[in-house]
Amino acid sequence: MPEGHTIHRLAHEYATRFTPGKPLQITSPQGKFADSAALLDTRPLTTTEAHGKHLFLGFGPLGWVHIHLGLFGKVAFENTESGSTAKAAPKPDTVRLRLATPTAWADLRGPTTCTLITDAEKQAVQDRLGPDPLRADADPDRARRRIAASRTTIAALLMDQKVVAGVGNVYRAEVLFRHGIDPYTPGRDITDAQWAALWQDLVDLMHEGVRLNRIDTVRPEHTPEAMGRPPRRDDHGGEVYVYRRATLPCHLCGGEIRTADLAARNLFWCPTCQQP
DNA sequence: TCCTTATGTACAA
DNA sequence: TGTACCTAAGGAC
DSSP states (O other), rough: OHHHHHHHHHHHHHHHHHHHSSSSSSOOOTTTTHHHHHHHTBBOOEEEEEEHHHHHHEOOOEEEEEEEEETEEEEEEEETTTTSSSSOOOOOGGEEEEOOSEEEEEEEESSSSSEOHHHHHHHHHHTTTOOTSSTTTTTHHHHHHHHTTTOHHHHHHHOOTTTTTOHHHHHHHHHHTTTOTTOOOBBBGGGGHHHHHHHHHHHHHHHHHHHHHHHOOOGOOOSSTTTOOOOOOOSSSSOSSSSOOTBOOOTTTOOBEEEEEEETTTEEEOOOSOOO
């Protein structure tokens, strides 16, 4: 479930479970990361960092493991210390990277990227990314300038990691709905006030996403309970206004949610609540 | 058991 | 714009 909130949560999880200092058994059961895993084996994880959808696991002078989950990547953590019985370890044949202590492990499967890189290479990755609403050092004006100069639609710009880092298909659809903005609005037509509100909302929503480990975007006054409707929860575990709700009635106006292809992704919006 | 789909990105043409 | 890549879940049979 990888948008930026997932990656920041993973950075925190890896850090709390494996730092500071304990030597780790580092392997690549699947083999595709075997050479680097051998280099890192028995070393401690020293720090972790997230920028947008990129995760960096720091191993001091040996560099960083750069992880990008892509669409399918997942990390499974297990602690065999507290639980009475360790869950049967899932099949190792797809595990790209395993960090393990005698009592805990973390298995990474299906990432689009898992490579050992240098400080300079890590910096180069980050230099290509826009501001991340989940990072304290983010400068929303950098994103603002790119958007203001662009004829590309705001829906496409929000997904462009060079513009804003960490926003994916769910947050993009939801934040545009929450501000009543037509996804096809060209970036240059987004006002300063609209951008300020979008950014602040992304900061709030994504922090909430980290905290809850899911994407919830429906305001309290619009929940099914508040609206007098039967309770519900979307497929992905949270509650949203438009994402993957094509042809269902809009929570606010009751009209049909629409979907369309935009840059090879599914866009969702309410044509009534999000007017040009 | 097969088919579709997915919260992503990179690269070729 | 199309395609390749990585994995697993859910639904149709």
